[in-house]
Amino acid sequence: MSTVSPGILLVLDGWGEGPADEGNAIAAAKTPFLDRLRSNCPTTLVGASGQDVGLLPGTVGNSEIGHMVIGAGRPVPYDSVLVQEQIDSGGLRTHPLLADVCVRLAEQNKALHLIGLCSDGMIHANVEHLRELLFAVAGHGVREVWLHAITDGRDVADGTAGAFLHRVEEYAAEAGVGRLASVVGRGYALDKAGNLALTKEAGLLVADGVGRPVRHAQDAVDQDDKGDEWVAPSAVVGDDGQPVGLIGPGDAVLFTNFRSDRIQQLADFLVEHVADRDVATISLAQYDTRAAIEPLVGRAPTGGGLAEELERHGLRSVRVAETEKFEHVTYYINGRDSTVRAAEEHVRITGEGPVDYRQRPSMNLGLVVRAVVENCQREDVDLVVANLANIDVVGHTGDFKATVSATAHTDRAVEQICAAAADSGRWVLLVGDHGNAERMLIGDGDARRPYGGHTTNPVPAVLVPAKEQAVVLADRTGGTLADIAPTVLTLLGCAPGADMSGQALWRSTGHPDAAQIVHCGSTGIGLVGAAFSVGSTATPIRLAHRLDALLRVSEDGASEVLCVHNGGDEPAAFVPARHLPDRPGTRLVFVHGETTTRARDEEIECVVAPHGHVWLGRVGNASGGGQI
Structure with missing residues (x-):
């Protein structure tokens, strides 16, 4: 070692x-x-x-x-934040990659397919981003836009999928473009455990309309009793009974999730499945797919x-x-x-x-x-x-x-x-x-x-x-x-x-200074046992308003424990060394409870939360303290 x-x-x-x-x-x-x-x-x-x-x-x-963030040791601007910055600045609507794709679709009368999680859970996606994208593509003259909704039930409460589908339909009406073509639960579409059978069901639904036929997107949710996460792959059909919004030759696909890990299995399947259809594929944020999918927004x-x-x-x-x-x-x-x-x-x-x-x-x-x-x-x-x-x-x-x-x-x-x-x-x-x-x-x-x-x-x-x-x-x-x-x-x-x-x-620290409060990993049972044993003394102390303590001292005077309780509604502070005075070869130790410390001149001051408590002790440097 x-x-x-x-x-x-x-x-x-x-x-x-x-x-x-x-x-x-x-x-x-x-x-x-x-x-x-x-x-x-x-x-x-x-x-x-x-x-x-x-x-x-x-x-x-x-x-x-x-x-x-645990690994980076600093806050990391998340993909959702970077996307929002693009939206707030107006940069998403004028993004050159999106503009190039949309201009081609408009000129060739081809369709754009938007695929993503339909909720505002902000873990994998935000349905609000879909509204911005609809306005952006409408501004570039794209006339045929198909929405492939993935219902949630995990990042948001189960049973809310119908409301989110309704919101998407409102966004489409507001932007003047877009229609729901398919609905499927995230259990199928966002699998990341390598269950390719589930991914295939979702992918064939989106690309080829293979799934349970429904006349309206809301019917997909209403007909299911397994929860939003497991809404069965459902294809919206037209008056002729045929599925609408299939991915055709020359179309484009835009994945709208900002988080990569759960969408990438589906993304890789679709890219491979429609490889012979000359389909352009882009994503709102950067993905870790095998396929080369160009993002609208990069990473920090x-x-x-x-x-x-x-x-x-x-x-x-x-x-x-x-x-x-x-x-x-x-x-x-x-x-x-x-x-x-x-x-x-x-x-x-x-x-x-x-x-x-x-x-x-x-x-x-x-x-x-x-x-x-x-x-x-x-x-x-x-x-x-x-x-x-x-x-x-x-x-x-x-x-x-x-x-x-x-x-x-x-x-x-x-x-x-x-x-x-x-x-x-x-x-x-x-x-x-x-x-x-x-x-x-x-x-x-x-x-x-x-x-x-x-x-x-x-x-x-x-x-x-x-x-x-x-x-x-x-x-x-x-x-x-x-x-x-x-x-x-x-x-x-x-x-x-x-x-x-x-x-x-x-x-x-292997050699703590006597003025510092430390928590020692060795057992503190001996310290507490001595301070609370027969023959020990207990002296009440008023440290501050509503901050009371009991000083326990062993019979031989070698072990001391200061038991502090804050009976007030505000944080209260005290200086431990004033009540557990320093002696050569000893140090202050944390025994029980909770406190935060801060410097006060050359002393250490402890802050106790409202109605909180902390026990501190003084032991020799060779003795144990802390964990009971």
Whole structure:
């Protein structure tokens, strides 16, 4: 093993923080181990949506941008943001590539086919972009425009597909061009698990009108009872009973999703299927397809991230995830770079299981845990990066009970991984990539319904230090996913990369200064046991208005614990060293609860949230403190 401090970065997909109400599947689940970690280990909440990660303000986070920002160490302007900038500037309507395609179609009386997800979930697409595109092509004189709608039910609430189809029809009427030609659920059209049979059904529908005939697009939704995600491939037919909007010779196709991963399988199929029809194919944003598809909007650079820094320092990493999230811990966390570096190993976990995750919320989690444990026991591996997919993948089904079960399975998996990490001398950094399962109901009263989409909530970040590892609490408040890569590198013993704007949330130190507050990975049971034992003393202290404390001192005076509670409605601050005075050979340690720290002159000041608490102690430099 290298001289660095080895660790595990564990991404709990869809692990958000929200009110513990009836729609919070995470709060409803039995998670004793995660609860204990969050109570006893350094913990904070970090932003995972909107401008914190490079999205438009108020936009929910997602796995792709979440892992990209985790890896980049800085917010990355997302494709949806770059598209919106083009719209706001008027650049999309005058884009030379779009203009060239449209002028040819208008001159040759050929059709344009717009294909994309029909919702405003802002994860893969935004139906509002379709409106702008319709106005753009109308302005270039294209007379025949066919719309091939992919219904959602995952990024937005199930049962909303009909409303979105109606909105598309309104956009077409407003622009004076465009008609719905086909409707299919995203379960078919946006498969990315390699199920080419599903992709083929969607592709033949769009290209050749092969599917269930319907007179009106709305009929496709009304006739289906499997939810918006699995609307059967449905072709709109004319008065003659024949499907309309087939892709003909000389036509053009424009894919309207701004996110690549789920549309690219369909895109590759269609390009190959219509290869003999002289069809021009372009996309709204850049895709990672085998076929050469020219985009209207490019990408922001993502280099200089975690993968490059690990390589520069000669550190070996192993990436582990189930198929559903494998690209996220490899391709996306590496800055949308498919290169497998020499000191990088990729472990894709596959296994048999139903397509409907509600039937098996554990997924293949046992295999993921086994792979993580095996690799964290290797002395040549400095960092294991793994994704536990269950909370997010099952949460997307909108099934509350199944998601509660998925969360409980995740809790047990984290416990096994942390046990293996402790045995092998590794720290573990847990973090969510976006919110999801903490909000599974939306609406009020009779309009209340299940929700399987993402949220704008912050996500937890929890550090489980290695045994005898001292961790200095961050001298800051807040944080975002951009801080994760700098934290990982700092814990490993390396400086953050020059291109990273994020800052380490915590840092490891072998010799903490007595004035600093540290969290030690070795057990703190002895410290607390002594301070609360028979013969110990308890002295009440008023630190500030509504900020009260109890100073526990062991009978021999060697162990001290200051138990602080904020009974007010505002944050309150105190200086620990004034109540746990410095003695030679001792240091302040974090024991329990939650606090943020900040510098006050030459002292460290702790801030306690309203109605929050924190326990701090003073121990000798050779003693343990922290995790109980």
